[in-house]
Amino acid sequence: MNNPKLSIVDLTKRYAPGLDPAVDCLSMSVEEGHLVALLGPSGCGKTTTLRMVAGLMDPTSGSIMVDGKDITQTPVHKRGMGMVFQSYALFPHMDVAQNVAFGLQMRKVGSKEQNRRVVEALDLVKLGHLAGRQVKELSGGQQQRIAIARALVVEPTLLLLDEPLSNLDAKLRENMRTEIRSIQQRTGATTLFVTHDQDEALDMADRIAVMNGGIIEQYGAPAEVYERPQTHFVADFIGQANFFASAVVADDGAAADGERSYVVDVDGFGRFGAVGAAGLAGSTHEIVVRPHRLKTSLQQPAGPFIEGVIERVSYTGDSLSLGLRAGGKELLSQMPTASSGIPRLGQTAYLSWDPADAFIIPGTAGIPHGTERPATADALAAQDVA
Amino acid sequence: MSQNTLAAHPPAAARTAAPVFKPRRKTGTFVFNALVFLLYLFLLAPLLIVVVISFASNQYLSFPPEGFTLDWYAALPGQETFMSGLRISLITASAVTVLVLILGVPAALALARFRFKGKAAIQAFFLSPLMIPSIVLALGLVLLFGPLKLNNTYAGIIIGHIAVTFPFVVRTTLMSLATTDTSCEEAARILGGDSWTVFRRITLPLIRPGVIAGGVIAFIVSFDEAVISLFVAESGLPTLPVQVLRYVENSADAAVAALSVLLILFSMAVVVIVERVMGLRKAL
Structure with missing residues (x-):
């Protein structure tokens, strides 16, 4: 990222003095042509961040730079952005073509050029035939696409999408995901996308910024955020997860991608393998194992395992989700279905994992897992040194 | 056979039930309309009287009218x-x-x-x-x-x-x-x-x-x-x-x-x- 399209530096928004900031010293940069998702629960500051980038809201402090130029003080109408609102915000008193042409008129584009670009933009969203329609005659999906055409026709410096899919029904949402992604890639528009839907973010984004409480918990590629969550919140918010409080007992040598293999002592379940960043030996951390990476079998496996009782079985056709109780802990696992041998409630199952599938979350150091846990970890570490 | 009688029963009941309700709804509508009419009459009475008097040939502002005339309108300009x-x-x-x-x-x-x-x-x-x-x-x-x-x-x-x-x-x-x-x-x-x-x-x-x-x-x-x-x-x-x-x-x-x-x-x-x-x- 040597030449970021957008960089946000120490951006802070405090709605009132004394209140916790809605956005707290947030910094990130977005590469040209990327689609970046701001993902988080409601109230995490993602929409506030987007509105500050758009210029609809003044930051309390910090700066926003586009193409290396500070635009923090630039008024909204001079920023040259394109935005698609959750409600689409089409102008109800204009027809489709007038809606799309509005931004061009503001830029004093000649009427011939206007017509050409409106047609082009409507063709881009495959709604060229609706140019003369009134806005209220359109379906939600069509309105959405018109809103995208209206934002893109001005060739915006940044395309900002504020939960654009949340008002569509499930089926249409799937289609629009692909549609938006393909339009974005064809136009190469650098895009900031606010969503609370992790599937949407994983599916569409080049980079995901997982936000919580006004800060970015983790910023990275979808696979990175999913496979290598840096905090408990990220692991928990994106996808399903099993967490185990573990003492990292010993470094077990190099793993793939510059990571290290470790031997961990999982709280109450014995010693397992896990991977993580260098230098974690001797500390206490949480490890995360995704349900579909938990190997579940009804026979005792050879290596270390966790024994659990099946409490919940949910069969979806191509996969089987299990809820298990093991040592007072609720665990989730997923397995491909077989035509026979479906696990039953109350049966005992054995869980294990490949060391590469258990990730030591670095951001959870020092979390008190149990009252005596740190002491035990210290003792274990001391034992190992000896 | 018994299935047939069962199937035939509900529509018959509905048919007999329908005329029972109809006249009652009619009375209700009539009373309601009458009340609305009276209410409007009460609200509009002063206006109606003004309209009537404006066409009356009475020498002075009074009621009831004694005859029809358009003189008052003609005199306005x-x-x-x-x-x-x-x-x-x-x-x-x-x-x-x-x-x-x-x-x-x-x-x-x-x-x-x-x-x-x-x-x-x-x-x-x-x-x-x-x-x-x-x-x-x-x-x-x-x-x-x-x-x-x-x-x-x-x-x-x-x-x-x-x-x-x-x-x-x-x-x-x-x-x-x-x-x-x-x-x-x-x-x-x-x-x-x-x-x-x-x-x-x-x-x-x-x-x-x-x-x-x-x-x-x-x-x-x-x-x-x-x-x-x-x-x-x-x-x-x-x-x-x-x-x-x-x-x-x-x-x-x-x-x-x-x-x-x-x-x-x-x-x-x-x-x-x-x-x-x-x-x-x-x-x-």
């Missing part, structure tokens, strides 16, 4: 006081409508879209003339206008009428603003519209029903206003309502009734035309 009153009232009401919209719409916009100190107090203040008896306002205006030399001037009447009509415009505009999506304005700003362009091309068209409703109400209220006009400009610029008052004081023929009928028709025409052309009902 010759009544110099009425014609000058009408002219003054139309000029006043038109000027008031334009000015009160220019003042009221931005005021409503500020109240709806911005946050500032003392907003609640200002809002209450703007709407307060609705709660003050107009005779109190009129007296205050006379005392204030004396040293300012505004009594018996158009400026004086217009200022007085603006005070009375301002709350209506603020109200109706606020109502329209409350129902419009602010993200339309935000979208227009992001697309490059400055404040004035966004107001002219987006906000104003969206709140048009409220603005028009406010304007129509302001016009009718100003046209109809008697108390302030009487206090502020009785001798210098008597408006139509003032002339009507004076006329009734001095003479008792039915010319006033004929005039009233025309004014009723005029008001109705204004409302109907605006409703047909711009959809007033949406705003009210």
